[in-house]
Amino acid sequence: MSAPFDLNDDSVVVIVGSGAGGGTLGTELALKGIKVVILEAGQRHNMEDFVNNEWESFSQLAWTDMRTTSGSWRVHKNFPNLPAWIVKAVGGSSVHWAGASLRFQEHEFKTRTTYGDIDGANLLDWPITLAELEPWYAKAEDRMGVTRTNGIPGLPGNNNFKVFEAGAKKIGYQEVSTGRMAINSEPRADRGSCQQIGFCFQGCKSGAKWSTLIAEIPRGEATGNLEVRPQSMVQKIEHDASGKVTGVVYVDKDGKTQRQKARIVAVAGNSIESPRLLLNSASNMFPDGLANSSGQVGRNYMRHMTGSVYGIFEKPVHMYRGTTMAGIVRDEARNDTKRGFAGGYEMETLSLGVPFMAAFLDPGGWGRSFTSAMDGYVNMAGLWIVGEDMPQETNRVTLNTDVKDQYGLPVANVHFDDHPNDVAMRNHAYSRGAAIYDSVGAVRTFPTPPYPSTHNLGTNRMSEKARDGVVNKHGQTHDIPNLFISDGSQFTTGGAENPTLTIVALALRQADFIAGEMSRKTI
Amino acid sequence: MPTLIDRRGPSRRAVLAGLGAAGALMVSGAAVLNPREAWGLEVTALKPETMRTLIVMARDVYPHDRIPDRFYAIAMKPYEADAAKDPALKALVEDGVVTLDTLSKAKYGAAYADLGWEDQRVAVLREIEDSAFFQKVRGGLVVGLYNQEEVWPIFGYEGASADKGGYIDRGFNDIAWL
Numbered sequence: 070m071s072a073p074f075d076l077n078d079d080s081v082v083v084i085v086g087s088g089a090g091g092g093t094l095g096t097e098l099a100l101k102g103i104k105v106v107i108l109e110a111g112q113r114h115n116m117e118d119f120v121n122n123e124w125e126s127f128s129q130l131a132w133t134d135m136r137t138t139s140g141s142w143r144v145h146k147n148f149p150n151l152p153a154w155i156v157k158a159v160g161g162s163s164v165h166w167a168g169a170s171l172r173f174q175e176h177e178f179k180t181r182t183t184y185g186d187i188d189g190a191n192l193l194d195w196p197i198t199l200a201e202l203e204p205w206y207a208k209a210e211d212r213m214g215v216t217r218t219n220g221i222p223g224l225p226g227n228n229n230f231k232v233f234e235a236g237a238k239k240i241g242y243q244e245v246s247t248g249r250m251a252i253n254s255e256p257r258a259d260r261g262s263c264q265q266i267g268f269c270f271q272g273c274k275s276g277a278k279w280s281t282l283i284a285e286i287p288r289g290e291a292t293g294n295l296e297v298r299p300q301s302m303v304q305k306i307e308h309d310a311s312g313k314v315t316g317v318v319y320v321d322k323d324g325k326t327q328r329q330k331a332r333i334v335a336v337a338g339n340s341i342e343s344p345r346l347l348l349n350s351a352s353n354m355f356p357d358g359l360a361n362s363s364g365q366v367g368r369n370y371m372r373h374m375t376g377s378v379y380g381i382f383e384k385p386v387h388m389y390r391g392t393t394m395a396g397i398v399r400d401e402a403r404n405d406t407k408r409g410f411a412g413g414y415e416m417e418t419l420s421l422g423v424p425f426m427a428a429f430l431d432p433g434g435w436g437r438s439f440t441s442a443m444d445g446y447v448n449m450a451g452l453w454i455v456g457e458d459m460p461q462e463t464n465r466v467t468l469n470t471d472v473k474d475q476y477g478l479p480v481a482n483v484h485f486d487d488h489p490n491d492v493a494m495r496n497h498a499y500s501r502g503a504a505i506y507d508s509v510g511a512v513r514t515f516p517t518p519p520y521p522s523t524h525n526l527g528t529n530r531m532s533e534k535a536r537d538g539v540v541n542k543h544g545q546t547h548d549i550p551n552l553f554i555s556d557g558s559q560f561t562t563g564g565a566e567n568p569t570l571t572i573v574a575l576a577l578r579q580a581d582f583i584a585g586e587m588s589r590k591t592i
Numbered sequence: 593m594p595t596l597i598d599r600r601g602p603s604r605r606a607v608l609a610g611l612g613a614a615g616a617l618m619v620s621g622a623a624v625l626n627p628r629e630a631w632g633l634e635v636t637a638l639k640p641e642t643m644r645t646l647i648v649m650a651r652d653v654y655p656h657d658r659i660p661d662r663f664y665a666i667a668m669k670p671y672e673a674d675a676a677k678d679p680a681l682k683a684l685v686e687d688g689v690v691t692l693d694t695l696s697k698a699k700y701g702a703a704y705a706d707l708g709w710e711d712q713r714v715a716v717l718r719e720i721e722d723s724a725f726f727q728k729v730r731g732g733l734v735v736g737l738y739n740q741e742e743v744w745p746i747f748g749y750e751g752a753s754a755d756k757g758g759y760i761d762r763g764f765n766d767i768a769w770l
Binding site: 120121122123124225226227228231232235263264265266267268274275383384385386387389390391422423424426427428433435436437439440443444446447448509 | 652654735739747749753759762765769
């Protein structure tokens, strides 16, 4: 039972965005008895409505509102208006995530201390440690039903994994498994087990994969304390003369402008929209945007060092059958500068269908070199590399005042250049990925460039000191006590791991903090 | 799915006239015909010679010897409808083909679609690959060709699986050659 709250109810917590951060925070607060309104820009779909067709699903789910790009990254050349492949729908990008649920390593919370002063990198230690986050990781793993935790067995390996596993073991990797996945390997929490459908990126039609859409928000709504308003695009956060936020202005599903009052506002629109909203909320009191006294809002945009390696074999693999991200090699995730770079990376299996393979294998490529690779599709195995990239102040989300969205607001421009450390790590990962496949008889391998970003991080980063970042260790903005950031834009640095588990752990921890502060009436 | 018009097959004279470098593709009246595959595609906004060139170009951009011409024709067919609505697009396409033929004649002495060797046609395409015309055609084709469900089996891709119960009992881990 969802609870419609009045627009003038200034006792509610308003959350902007319903993904891994916002959907979890809203649900957890509702379970604690706190009234919550989640404003979600996208529509609400049922899992039965998801489509096993890549382009059709892209039309259904992807965030395709206008954005612009700049910088030397190849995404700018090939996909100038699609910097990120993320979701605009209730559940946010938890609808299309792969499910990999990894904890950060201890040193990844202390990168400035561990890696030192790397030229051009704006490294900073997180204001929290692994030890502080461990109980919240444990809570998140239980809640999400992560395999290989809480006694939950690992998923069975599909064909793509078997090739990957055989190659990885042959070249000496030790930490090879079907990973820790928020996909049920057996029925749990009223959701069934994985049917090996594939199409994890297109929304799980069986409900085996955790998302806030199916696993969190309905629980929150059942309390009567949570209302989710889909197709509600927040334009601006408002504040009073004392500098505290008072609510948000949004455009509702009928195109009408509404004003929802709030006791607390939490922003969880992913690392492009969240800083954009803070910047678009500039006022006389906050001329550079809300919570931006440090000048760090929108800066330090990270997208993980990524890339893919596909290998073609003499015989069929059918890599697309079953779990999209079906296994992992963790041996390269450590920090070992003997490899020529700081930080580390994971290798995780990945597959694309024919339509997306054509679009992403070598964007812009054509001719027989390209098509002979496509001709080998059925014999192909694939892996994705995901590693820590260096935060750089110049990698940045800014407002592009020359280009307006459908509401007349400046769109986000995403500027990105690789750091030399990112390039060195990617080249290392390409060669190791190719070695995995070569060792089990690949005929050809392809180092495939990064796709539009799925892991968008760092643009409202967490810092101990107000001058270094946007939020404190609880995601509370340094400047405005009742304004929070609840998504991956809080990340001080990115780690090598897929970010969702950390986003959920931080959201659960933040819910605890907010509830405590509310009961103490400090906010 | 765009409709290709089935025809009874062209005259013998048309067949002979079509024995150029564009393989089985020929122009007859306002249509592009492929008698071997028994289809025709009528055009009104674009010149039929232009559509024939587009189809040849489509195969040269993404050459798959196992994919019949009709799938390339289906991928190019939207340009006919779009050209009818959009004069700028029509000019981009018609002018692009003129440029292609001009370059081709200067380099090899024949119109692009009449060149017998793919290598020669590709060499001409390389000269224009940064042009708006080429990028428009390639960008549309990468979706228009590879997103046709009927071509997926040629690549060994099985498409949607949820309606079949996924692959849990249908070979998700059936690899035997490792």
